[in-house]
Amino acid sequence: xxxxxxxxxxxxxxxxxxxxxxxxxxxxxxxxxxxxxxxxxxxxxxxxxxxxxxxxxxxxxxxxxxxxxxxxxxxxxxxxxxxxxxxxxxxxxxxxxxxxxxxxxxxxxxxxxxxxxxxxxxxxxxxxxxxxxxxxxxxxxxxxxxxxxxxxxxxxxxxxxxxxxxxxxxxxxxxxxxxxxxxxxxxxxxxxxxxxxxxxxxxxxxxxxxxxxxxxxxxxxxxxxxxxxxxxxxxxxxxxxxxxxxxxxxxxxxxxxxxxxxxxxxxxxxxxxxxxxxxxxxxxxxxxxxxxxxxxxxxxxxxxxxxxxxxxxxxxxxxxxxxxxxxxxxxxxxxxxxxxxxxxxxxxxxxxxxxxxxxxxxxxxxxxxxxxxxxxxxxxxxxxxxxxxxxxxxxxxxxxxxxxxxxxxxxxxxxxxxxxxxxx
Numbered sequence: 001x002x003x004x005x006x007x008x009x010x011x012x013x014x015x016x017x018x019x020x021x022x023x024x025x026x027x028x029x030x031x032x033x034x035x036x037x038x039x040x041x042x043x044x045x046x047x048x049x050x051x052x053x054x055x056x057x058x059x060x061x062x063x064x065x066x067x068x069x070x071x072x073x074x075x076x077x078x079x080x081x082x083x084x085x086x087x088x089x090x091x092x093x094x095x096x097x098x099x100x101x102x103x104x105x106x107x108x109x110x111x112x113x114x115x116x117x118x119x120x121x122x123x124x125x126x127x128x129x130x131x132x133x134x135x136x137x138x139x140x141x142x143x144x145x146x147x148x149x150x151x152x153x154x155x156x157x158x159x160x161x162x163x164x165x166x167x168x169x170x171x172x173x174x175x176x177x178x179x180x181x182x183x184x185x186x187x188x189x190x191x192x193x194x195x196x197x198x199x200x201x202x203x204x205x206x207x208x209x210x211x212x213x214x215x216x217x218x219x220x221x222x223x224x225x226x227x228x229x230x231x232x233x234x235x236x237x238x239x240x241x242x243x244x245x246x247x248x249x250x251x252x253x254x255x256x257x258x259x260x261x262x263x264x265x266x267x268x269x270x271x272x273x274x275x276x277x278x279x280x281x282x283x284x285x286x287x288x289x290x291x292x293x294x295x296x297x298x299x300x301x302x303x304x305x306x307x308x309x310x311x312x313x314x315x316x317x318x319x320x321x322x323x324x325x326x327x328x329x330x331x332x333x334x335x336x337x338x339x340x341x342x343x344x345x346x347x348x349x350x351x352x353x354x355x356x357x358x359x360x361x362x363x364x365x366x367x368x369x370x371x372x373x374x375x376x377x378x379x380x381x382x383x384x385x386x387x388x389x390x391x392x393x394x395x396x397x398x399x400x401x402x403x404x405x406x407x408x409x410x411x412x413x414x415x416x417x418x419x420x421x422x423x424x
Contacts, residue, residue, distance in 0.1 A: 004257035007266060017266065024273040029109070032276065036108045040100050046121055047078050048095045051088060053160035069160060070094060075233070079114040088123055091133075095121040110280035132157060132231050142363035148370055152363065154178050156355070158232035168374040170330055173319075173337030177347050180232060181287050182241030184351065185225065189245070191352040192221050218249055236284035239275075243267050244291070259298060261401060264291055282329055286322070292397070293321045300404040315341045317407070320414035324393040327385045333417055334380040383420045389413075 008014040039045060049072035058064055066088060070078045080096060082088065098115040107113035136157055143149045153159035158180050161169070169175050176183060196217060204211055222245065229235070229242050244267040248258035257263075268288050271278055278284045297310075297317050305313065319341050327333070357363050385393070393413060400406040 005255050007251065007256055007258075007260060007262040014262075018269070021269045021273040025276055028274065028276050032109055033105065036105050039103070039108060042100055044097050045100055046095050046097050047076070048072060048093070049076070049078065050126075051090050051092050051094060052077075053162070054088065054090050055163050070096065071233075074111070076111045079112070080118040081116065082118065082120070089125075091126065091128060092123055093126045094123045097121055106280070109277060111277050112280075135231075139358065139363065142358060142361060143367055144364070145367055145371055147374060148364065148367045151178070151370065151374070152354075152358070155180070156358070158235045158238070165374070167332070168377075170332045171334060171336060171377060171380060172343070172374070173340035174343055175326075175330070176286075176290070176322075177340075177344065179237055179283055180235050181237035181283075182244070182291065183344075183347075185238060185241045185245060187348055187351050188225065188228075188355075189221055191355075192224070193217055196221075215253065222246055222249060236278055236281045237287035239278075240267065240271060240284055240287045240291075243271055259295065261292070261295055264288065264295060286326065289325055289397075290318065290322060293318055296321075296397075296400050296407060299401070300407060311345060315344050317411060318344075320411040321397075321407075323414035323417050324385050324390060324410075327383065327417060328390050329384075331382040331384040332380050333383055333420060334378050335418065336376070336378050381420060383417065 008017065047070060049070040051068055052071045053069040055067040056064065057067055063083070066082045068080050068082055068088065070080065072078075078096070078098070080098075088094065096115070097119040099117055102115055102117070103113045136153060136159065139152055139156060140149045143152065147165060150159070150161050150165050154161045154165075155178055161178070169178050197213065200217055201213055204213055204216070222242075225242060225245075229238055232238065244263065247267055247270075248263065251258050251263070271284075294314065297314050301310070301313070319338075354363065354366070357365060393410065396406045396410050396413070400410060
């Protein structure tokens with residue numbers, strides 16, 4: 001068997017690729033800045049979109065208000081505080097006028113900003129006949145509890161979740177399970193391949209034996225997953241994993257080594273070049289770091305451990321290694337987050353099983369358990385990673401590529417976060 005080729009065989013190829021992607025990034029950023037100049041040329045603009053999430057809150061003076069997330073057709077997400085007595089509903093089509101002087105370029109570039117003085121222009125109930133809406137209706141019909149509707153909506157269709165569910169997920173440390181990412185893609189790909197191979201092989205052996213089963217099935221599944229990516233509105237973490245899967249699939253057939261840091265760098269740079277706003281997306285950043293630490297583990301221990309040992313130690317390593325960067329944005333710390341290690345392993349079986357149960361109309365079979373599980377609350381503290389500690393962590397992460405010593409230092413740092421909880 002011939003050894004796999006590196007992605008870049010010379011330094012010139014790497015420099016050329018970086019230069020081309022850099023130029024594409026600058027061009028797209030330039031166009032985005034021109035759009036921003038046009039946007040700022042008006043004192044007020046009207047943002048038209050669908051309400052994707054509503055949080056009902058009560059102010060200190062006892063007055064009720066709503067916090068809305070509105071997403072337009074270009075993927076821009078507008079957050080607003082709406083104080084009117086008129087009750088808006090999720091999925092309504094609305095138009096809000098906002099002051100442009102409240103929006104800076106970074107927020108505009110990231111396609112996510114907040115308006116403090118919005119004015120409602122109109123609001124309409126819409127009859128959404130899209131495939132996603134129909135799937136969401138089928139999904140919701142199998143659940144009676146709002147919590148489980150939100151949970152499976154996020155798990156299958158990447159729909160936004162409420163503040164309550166978000167806090168419950170953070171307490172269990174399972175945000176990576178709920179947010180659709182490469183974890184889900186790999187499970188879906190394996191499940192679809194396993195289920196379709198016997199059927200395809202039956203016809204292939206009789207009618208087109210000259211075809212390669214692995215190539216054909218992989219291509220068909222990636223086309224299906226591409227449609228799924230479009231269906232869930234190009235969720236950044238899933239976009240990264242899908243792009244890496246497609247590139248890996250194509251490069252593998254060319255004899256190129258795909259489980260490499262070069263592959264991760266190329267995929268990430270490619271996506272950022274064409275979708276510059278991804279550099280501000282937390283889901284995308286965490287997805288990249290997750291894959292990076294998987295590759296670090298494979299490099300140092302991939303050839304020395306058995307499969308079952310790798311499955312356990314890899315999940316433990318990811319739990320520890322991701323803690324510092326996760327807690328830079330999400331500060332909840334408690335002991336029940338340790339359960340995310342066995343839960344991540346169990347999810348490999350649970351995910352395809354619950355997909356199948358929803359497909360046959362029995363998706364609500366675990367609802368009572370899920371409500372009790374998510375509602376469990378133990379003592380928690382809030383601690384966010386300070387920037388200076390994050391800088392040290394990033395240096396250790398870069399050096400972990402070359403030495404496993406820095407892997408252990410990162411693991412100690414990640415586990416050390418729970419000392420704040422124990423001694424608080």
